[in-house]
């Protein structure tokens with residue numbers, strides 16, 4: 001009887017996000033359609049483990065491998081599923097969940113399981129940055145730099161990310177990049193260059209708002225140097241899907257992109273950092289990955305109210321981080337003043 005059922009392997013990254021994975025497992029037992037599917041559950045034991053597990057599962061010819069984790073876990077699984085018959089499924093449990101949000105997969109595990117039960121499959125593009133696959137976004141500059149700091153911080157969650165972003169942006173210097181595409185070469189001084197297969201970094205931060213997963217093209221966003229006065233508009237537009245309308249932003253589409261920079265440094269792919277050289281080749285591979293998607297994905301699911309709410313939540317977190325930072329700085333100034341007064345009174 002079980003032989004007739006489609007096999008699905010669920011891979012859990014216990015380190016992703018902050019959500020309880022036990023609760024997701026409990027829901028799986030309860031809600032997964034057992035008349036259609038036979039499930040097995042595997043926990044990752046180390047970074048990179050999901051690549052090996054998914055490769056083995058694809059070799060066995062399972063129907064789908066479902067990531068219970070975030071974009072890093074999805075990246076590891078999906079890179080082993082490209083150009084196979086095994087589909088990727090997602091129960092979002094990360095911090096940002098960029099690919100799941102782009103695909104309009106619910107953030108509620110119960111609803112994400114319903115999507116798996118419906119079993120609608122689409123074929124999407126993926127990208128490569130110097131032969132490293134990515135599925136959501138990759139890039140160089142400030143966002144890569146933040147992902148490196150974030151990885152080193154060891155704590156995962158949106159607030160950590162915002163704190164890091166704020167504090168690091170104060171001292172980050174823009175670099176000069178030469179960008180070569182099939183249409184020619186251009187030079188930019190830029191704060192960051194992001195290449196979108198999907199439209200967002202995660203947390204509904206739309207860095208490439210017009211990107212689609214099925215057009216065989218990269219959506220490139222260049223953020224040129226800006227001042228502190230540009231920050232409110234840029235952050236509003238990032239969450240409002242309109243960052244491409246900002247005067248500090250340049251965008252274009254291409255199939256292949258060579259980024260030439262003056263020195264080696266960090267890049268990010270799907271939010272994870274990696275060191276690369278001066279020349280970086282980015283390309284898109286059309287229709288390389290089967291993915292389980294919602295039956296009724298709307299063109300743009302988040303309505304104006306939802307987006308306003310996302311923006312307000314983002315601002316609230318930024319505010320908290322600023323207040324915390326100011327309080328910290330004030331304390332440092334106070335401590336320094338006390339020390340100076342002590343020294344002076346000793347003289």
Ligand SMILES: Nc1ncnc2c1ncn2[C@@H]1O[C@H](COP(=O)(O)OP(=O)(O)OP(=O)(O)O)[C@@H](O)[C@H]1O
Nearest residue numbers: 016017044045046047070071072073094095096097
């Ligand atoms: N058992 C494990 N121990 C330590 N690290 C792991 C383990 N399993 C996976 N990882 C690593 O954890 C990293 C983070 O996972 P993931 O990206 O899924 O979560 P996240 O960062 O919270 O979410 P998002 O990427 O959506 O923001 C991945 O890069 C992966 O390599």
